[in-house]
Amino acid sequence: MPSADRTLLLFNHDWDAVAHQRLARTQGHRFDEDGFDLFTFPSNARLAWFDMARFVDGLARRAPARGWTAVVSSHEQFGALAAALLAERMGWPGTPVAAILACQHKLYARQVLQRVAPEANVAFQLLDAEYGAPIPDGLPYPLFVKPVKAAFSVLARRVDNHAELHRHTRFGAWELWVIRRLVEPFERLLRERLGPEVPSAHRMLLEAPVAADQFNLDGVVFNGEVRAIGVVDAIMFPGTQAFMRHQLPSRLPPAVQARALDVARRFLLAVGFTHGLFNMEFFYDAASDRLTVIEFNPRLASQYSDLYQRVLGVDLHAIEIAIAHGLDPDTVPRSAPTAGAAASFVYRAFDPADRVKLPDTALRQAFASAFPDGLLFQYPKSQGSIERDFKWLGSYRYGITHLGGRDAHELRQRCEAASALLGWPAPYAELAAAPAAHGAEAPGRSATPPAAPTPASPPGRNHPLEVPS
Incomplete structure (x- = not known):
């Protein structure tokens, strides 16, 4: 890619920021940034006046003077959609806006x-109640409930009865x-692009719960051709759907990975996803040989990029930049793998009374010295x-x-040593007692929802949830 090209990065945080700094340092990429951090104050105060159309209009006006020739974002809440809108406006390569909307509208x-x-589907239906409205009687519990449009697994969880669903949908002002x-911002664009017949995104979706191991298929679509990159295993805290670690290489058999790619290809082509990186979250139950889609994320799963680079020598962020400039992802060179196994380890508290101690500067420096290949992210928050x-x-x-x-055994040894240094419990709790509370998170996003799931009935068979044809 010519060094004169300048790429705009939207909502560039955490893994994205680390990767883009590396690309600027090692490959001479030139970047500018815009967007705000939803999780830190005062940056997140911009939510109060954020308007997607006005935001994109402002970027489009600045683009010629800044010399931007492409835009990327792996931010689920606003960034992926804003990047698609700006690419469309400027005539740059990008994921079609309608495809982003179709993936992010969970009911659609x-x-x-x-x-x-x-x-590969589950039984599902729209919850026939607005926020705070009475919950209809006669629903087939247990259920998995989640917003029609959400990110970071906010408000997604299993409910076992009418009272739980009622409590879950009560909100203060x-x-x-x-x-x-x-x-x-999503709702307004939804009305413009997909029309009034699509249900509002200000609603909740009900699904039949599934009990199975979770995996993530990552891939890229270029010129309408769907290509797989790899599969990452999502390993949960016992008895929950809270991610404990994300690990490569995958234990999923190659034949099942091929089935996942086939499902992804059919879905992505159906929604017009002709260009961009994607992440498909899915369950696989080996006992029944059933593969079930959780959702499609129309963006790079940035949390996994570092894992692929370590184990496969594949740089997802470099691929993202290349296709944003219209280059074939197969032209992006691979590097020599540096590990036989790698993982993203998640540390979380399940008891609100827990007092978590975050590492100070000296401890962070000690971690960097002891584990020079390691990445460390911490998430301080107010009590509220x-x-x-x-x-x-x-x-x-x-x-x-x-x-x-070098392998899964050494990976665990290094994780346990790093966790002991930080004073955090190592995320290998499948060998210990399950925690008392439950939560979950999606790749490249933030934190947690549900409780222990129950097996789903096949869609349209022996389950009263509706599955529209």
């Missing part, structure tokens, strides 16, 4: 999946304001924010580390 995506890959401000995390997400994610090892 389920309807499309039912048409093109019903064997401040909570309702935040929820509506998060969803409204932590309480909201427990209410909305089910737990508090306070840290993440990335490490590699």
Whole structure:
């Protein structure tokens, strides 16, 4: 890519910031940034007046003077959609806006999946109640409930009865304001692009729960061709759907990985996803040989980029930059792998009374010295924010580390040593007692929801949830 090209980065945080700094340092990429951090004050105060159209208009006006020739973002809440809108406006390569909307509208995506890959779908229906309204009687519990449009697994969880669903959908005035401000930019664009017949994103979706191991298929679409990059295993805290670690290489058999790619290909082509990186979250139950889609994320799963680079020598962020400039992702060179196994380790509290100690400067320096290949992220929050995390997400994610090892055995040894240094429990709790509370998180996003899931009935068979044709 010519060194004169300048790329705009939107909502560039955490793994994205680390990767883009590396690309600027080692490959001479030139970047500018815009957007704000939803998780830190005062940056997140911009939510109060954020308007997607006005934001994109401002970027488009500045683009010629700044010399921008491409835009990227792996930010689920606003960034992926804003990047698609700006690319469309400027005539740059980008993911079609309608495809982003289709993936992020969870009900619409389920309807499309039912048409093109019903064997990978679950029973589902819209909750026939607005926020705070009475819950209909006669629903088939247990259920998994989540917002039609959400990110970071906010308000996604399992409910076992009418009373739990009622409590879960009661919000104070401040909570309702935040929820509506998060969803409204998407809602406005949804009405413009997909029309009034698509249900509002200001609603909740009900799904049949699934009990199975979770995986993530990462891939890229270029010139309409869907290509797989790899599969990452998502390993949960016992008895929960709270991510404990994300690990490569995957234990999923190659034949099942190929089936996942086939489902992804059918869905992505159906929604017009012709360009961009994607992440497909799915369950696989080896006993029944059933693969079930959780959701499609129309963006790079940035949390996994470092893992792929360590184990496969594949740089997802470099691929993202290349295709944003219209270059074939196969032209991006691979590097020599540095590890036989790698993981993103998630540290979280399940009890609101827990007092988590975050590392100070000296401890962070000690970590960097002892683990020069490691990445360390910490998430300090006010007590009020932590309480909201427990209410909305089910737990508090306070840290993440990335490490590699020669194999899974050495990876665990290094994780245990790093965790002991930080004073945090090593995320290998499948060998210990399950925690008492539950939560979950999606790749490249933030924290947590549900409780122990139950097996789902096949869609449209022996389960009273509706599956529209």
